[in-house]
Amino acid sequence: MALKVGKGAEAPPFLVMDVIAAANARQAALPPGAPGVLRMEVGQPGTGAPRGAAEAAIQALRAGTPMGYTEAFGLRSLRERIAGHYREKYGVAVSPARVAVTVGASGAFPLAFLAAFDVGDRVAMAAPFYPPYANILTALGMRPQVLPCDASTRFQPTVAMLDALDPRPAGLIVASPCNPAGTMLGRGELAAIADWCEANGVRLISDEIYHGLSYGTEEATAAGCSGSAIVVNSFSKYFSMTGWRIGWMLLPEDLLRPVECLAQNMVISAPHIAQVAAEAAFGCAEELEANKAVYARNRALLLEAMPGAGFGTLAQAEGAFYLWADVSDRTQDSVGFCARMLAEAGIAATPGVDFDPERGHRFLRFSYCGTEATVRDAIARLRGWR
Template sequence: MLKTGRGAEAPPFLVMDVIAAANATALSLPPGAPGVLRMEVGQPSTGAPRGAAEAAVRALQAGAPMGYTEAFGLRSLRERIARHSGEKYGTAVAAERVAVTVGASGAFPLAFLAAFDPGDRVAMAAPYYPPYANILTALGMVPQQLPCDATTRFQPTIAMLEALDPRPDGLIVASPCNPAGTMLSPEELAAIARWCHEHGVRLISDEIYHGLSYGMPESTAAAFSPSAVVVNSFSKYFSMTGWRIGWLVLPEDLVRPVECLAQNMFISAPHVSQVAAEAAFDCTAELEANKAAYRRNRDALLAGLPAAGLDRLAEADGAFYLWADVSHLTNDSVDFAARMLAEAGIAATPGVDFDPARGRRFMRFSYCGAEAAMAEAPERLRRWLRR
């Protein structure tokens, strides 16, 4: 029998299965039936900003070959990202430290391979974004979960890190985080970043939801640690999921290792996406209008879901998710999600995707969909739960 590699054992990303089930349900509905409310996936309902799309059209109409770029991307885009860091955070970043990637999904394996060896332990708060652990496992590294709850706002603490023996080789933080939407304050992120640097723990800071916060200040790990790796993306705030474009801000010691890996694994991010991404930085008015819509969705759900029966919600500082404790309703979120889709026409993601140990008591609801759909969700849930 032929053997299979370690990567063949990677667990599924369950939200993708929920998407498939929601698509099948939507196709099976009779004409005139209420549609499926899509609250399962973190994909903005808006497309790329107009200025970004128009830049891509102009580039294509100009007849340029749109071939490979340098592995780290177009120089002009890297310079624009570096400028963005200075404008947004007041943190100077050299363009040479910026790597344009095939989305944040392409950034993580580059960062993990450059920073860690097989067998290295990488800590993360649980609940967490599932591909963190799945990619690490496929690469032969060991995800180390830090069980977090509402008492720590679903974020890790230095006390948790100090309690680990031996210390981890790395730590992943996300602020705002997926699935809970909570954030580390600038002071908390600074303390964690400095602790990691002082103790030889490589910090990977997932900042892909920056731009989508609702009161808590945003800060970047690059401001607090010379050894941290920052991951960001055009998928969320910039509303460019399918363009598959993201970036890394790298510490000096990882620049060349990541460049060599990128040359071999990806060659470069799509050229046309890089052109569009550079233009997206100049589309602030449209992007802020999108954010305002997410805020209205968030506020409507925070007001409506408790009345519907979901009153145990994490503090939604940012991103576009609500993490709901449904233990008073079920101890099987997978079954709960399936029944909610079949009987109420609402697609949401079971918590086991984000926390295998405790996730059967939680659900994640995404609120980046159309405002009318988000406004309808609490009443649908109320009717279903009271049947």
């Protein structure tokens, strides 16, 4: 008799992970001395954790600090430091009691979804979107409600789009800066969306993991717009600590205990050593801003050069470290196009179908969080490959 396979096993793949595997295989197959694969597929900073964060972890280990379980919501000192960050950066008063330290932003989303929604609930999001939003919701028995967005709204949702939804969703996910387009919601736009959610009984989840990485556009936090919103952030992007798996949520009062109970049962706590390093990372602004300056130079190089390399239609890259390129004049098969680009030009990028299953066959995402040398080499290869 065949064994049952759960519905959660039907969650779609996160295709960028498949691209990573293909790029790794391509690199391994290259002969010695051959030009290597240029990695523009993944949103992982080319730098490691800031020196002060790594040193704090080393010192804690040398001192014999027990690295055991912490409270489910994390070390009190880290939660206080995160609350201070909102006061310093945004002028928003946040109680440390509302801060939940999580196993990366990826660990935050299942906790938020399970606490805020029921099986069968619709949760809206703009397309293109970060694939795990929809994939996690699907695995949990919830229903992604996709809002097709384009350049006319800067790939962001509008109140007019939300007003047209029938039935109303139980939740709405927004991201600013967003992955993959890099566009942002202004303070007024975010406040209007938050007000709409409050008026319509819709739980707002604001993905702010690319805060710190914007280029001339002010960053607004939903924590300053709504007392009922869930704010998700992470040490992975601006703080360059992807492998440490450490992030946080700001929670509304009504979800504090539900999320805490879920975290106690599902993860117990985020890694203690990562929490020590994360707290120290707040003191590494000089190094982190230097990293950001590299991304800014990479962005400027690409925005100037990509049209001449055959990628002339790009989203407004206001933040994060991605370019969302419309390649409909060259292909209607972004998966095949990316495979060819990897095989023939040695450049790994992510097909748009990962972020928009319906229209993503016409788009690619390029990540520019590597070195400036990588970006310059990629531009030269793309010009030749065209």
